Amino acid sequence: MDTNSLNTIDFNSTLVADGKWFLACYASDVPMNGGACVKYEDEQIAIFNFSRRGEWFATQNLCPHKKQMALSRGMIGSSGEACEPKVACPFHKKTFSLITGECISGDECAIKTYPIKVEDGKVYIGVE
């Protein structure tokens, strides 16, 4: 078990990187129908609590358009008949699918998505 990576985080010693699942935060840390950003080693990961759908999503926090760490501060919603869940970057409203990471509103390249699960009020992100 590698816990070294957590030394950069100055609080909450209960967080552990446990093999593939990284304990990111508590479910209550992420606002309903909104996002929050967590630090994993040098990565920034955006977590979305899509409570209206009862679903959670995780993506890279970087918006590929202007390379800004901002997606976690964006509004989430759905697109089209299929109700594809999406997030809109607060800077220029480029939207990305929360499932595939694909850019829905233009030609930006896709964003990375991560597996995510919530157990006992704790949010885990699948990392490599």
Place this chain on the structure above:
Amino acid sequence: MENSIKPVVVVIGNGMVGYKFCERLLAKSTGFNLIIFGEEPRRAYDRVHLSEYFSGKTAEDLSMSTAEWYAENNITLHLSDPVLEINRPNKTIHSQKGITINYDYLVLATGSSAFVPNIPGIEKEGVFVYRTIEDLEMMKTHAKKAKKGAVIGGGLLGLEAAKALLDLGLQETHVIEFAPRLMPRQIDSAGSMMLENKLKTFGLQIHLNKSTSSINGDKEINALQFSDDSKMDLDMLVISAGIRPRDELAKLAGLEVGSRGGIQVNEKLQTTDEDIFAIGECALHNGMIYGLVAPGYEMAEVVAANLCGGDKSFNGFDMSTKLKLIGVDVASFGDPFVTEPDGRTIVFEDTHKGIYKRINVTTDGKYLLGGILIGDADAYNILLQTVNNKIVLPPNPEDLILGSRGGEGNAGAGVMSLPDEALICSCEAVSKGTICCAVTEGGVTSVDGMKKCTKAGTGCGGCIPLVKDLIVGTMKENGVYVKNVVCEHFDYSRQELLSLVKIDGIKTYDEVLTKYGKGDGCEVCKPVVASILASLWNDLILKQDTIQDSNDRFLANIQKGGTYSVVPRIAGGEITPDKLIAIGTVGKKYNLYTKITGGQRIDLFGAHLSDLPDIWEELIDAGFESGHAYGKSLRTVKSCVGSTWCRFGLHDSVSFAIEVEDRYKGLRSPHKLKGGVSGCIRECAEAQSKDFGIIATEKGWNLYVCGNGGSKPQHAQLLATDIDKETCVKYLDRFLMFYVKTADPLTRTATWLNKMEGGLAYLKNVIINDSLGICEELEAAMVQHANTYQCEWKAAIENPEMRKRFSHFVNAPKVKDPTSELVPMRDQVKAKEW
């Protein structure tokens, strides 16, 4: 390994066409093992827009994809590793770095190199070709010490290269062309003259009929010698005399090549070896080398489709082109050079504006054959369609370039009359039929949706105006009433939604969505509903923070780099020395950039998210409150100093401005609101450029409404004359509430009035004569607003749960975003360029 059973496709050449081939193949099948070899050190980049590298774009900006893209799609990419040999009997290739790979199919996308004529002295330092980012980097280095440069070649690429020299800041840039005109393949001499005149105004010097006999200088170039015995001193030269297909590898492998270069291919783009294909500028099809990107993309599509079991053919390609050369529109389509007796020519020339248009029609005047457009190429798309689809011309074909002068021109009708086969997007080969079908059957209603559905408009983007017209035209044909709805989630306008929410007394976004909408909402309807809820109930917006736009969610304005700016309210622009000191102290402590705004207040930039509550705690302690600079709400009421100090002042404009600002502060509205109060007719507060403006008169105040600064300035209009303060506030209450309740989202008061049926007369009737009988209600709503106002920042810092939201990392609240960088500028800081 699953890859071992997949057929191996090796692509030699990682340019635009090679990249497009991979993209197209992947879109159709993942059943191939794709391996790419590129000789350049970078991923495929946009060579068409190469000159933008000098006007600020980086190599990364020009890149066609990300490094991850290759990995995600399991493509093996070998950069800086040219393939040296193709062993056809063994079906292997060998690379410079010693890699040997067995291929099932081989795609040659080796492109072209610059054709360099054999002029004595061509090897000297300071002579460049214009082809790759490396060429550009070498030019950049050399240009630092160069003053005077020239380009040999006045074709399309040569003029692009000349643009690059201009961008590099050379004192003099010359273009030298052997032919008697510029762009000899695309335009005629009259068009060339017009283009020359235009280009001269940008600082280019153009020399035609000039052939270079030698390049002089010891080691480094210092002059050009011409065959007419003239000479030109210079210290930098770019050769752009045409392209030469890169066919050497194919030749070595025994594949057939043309006598003047190019790998011979059939209509399936197969070379003389059926498992080896050639696409793009290296391919010779039917005696033609295609030096444009669109035919290259079409070739990529044909090969990709056929590898996946399709049966597509490449049957030549229209070489019509439209581009912006150094800011001048240039277009050439169909056969630009037809003359009698093969056709007739109609020419329009305006030397004042620098416009030249030529169309060639059949002798019977029925069909368009081709033409040239310089200076104004707006008609290009429709003219090209008219040629390609053999559309019968109107009785006065000159209308095509002069516009209909009868006053009933309708651009949309022209587009809808195209046949279904008409190719609209030539980059992605999308026809009119496909686009209309996407509207009718796929329910597409926007250009974005069309891009997603058909890929039309995702290439060069030149067809987007046509695509837009087709979408609207088709919707109209289908009898679709284009309703003014909020977004895909609500079938109501903002005004309708506001009435519903009010009648039913709904307080949360989720309830609104469940009751009147569908789906899960989006970034368009969330802030609209948030604004409606705030206007109706004036509850704290942070109670529903995730439906707010980012600025409203964090009560500050997001800026480049992800930091925020902070604007405390300074009502009427009046501030005490102590408060100024308090702002200075906070600015210093948190390393903020400070600037006076246009609305007589002070903006503090560069605040980290996690510092915002601390900053506001200190500002509130010093007596400040939120300035709502982040909200669609009242910003400032600007004032001049008025009768308190000014010798011309008639009334106390500052006190009135403060009173009005305090009354309407925090009022959420469809768009931002600005006001102004001037103490006399000199109008120093510029009140007539505001949403509402009050100007002192001898007898009282004049009230102006619906003015605007910004991109479309508009003078405010006089609503009432010589009224007293109380009446002025009463009218303002009514006016602002009427606007809040009826305007569309993101519509300023000026636009709202412009769209209002009956205009100012109607508005006056509603506000002053209460023609709708709603004034009591409007006034009551404003009183409720004023009574329930609270400072959002005060509420936020006093509530630990709300305060917690102001951190970048939820699992490390004290850590700031390490990517938010500030750099020094004039004794302060600024955001790092993105």
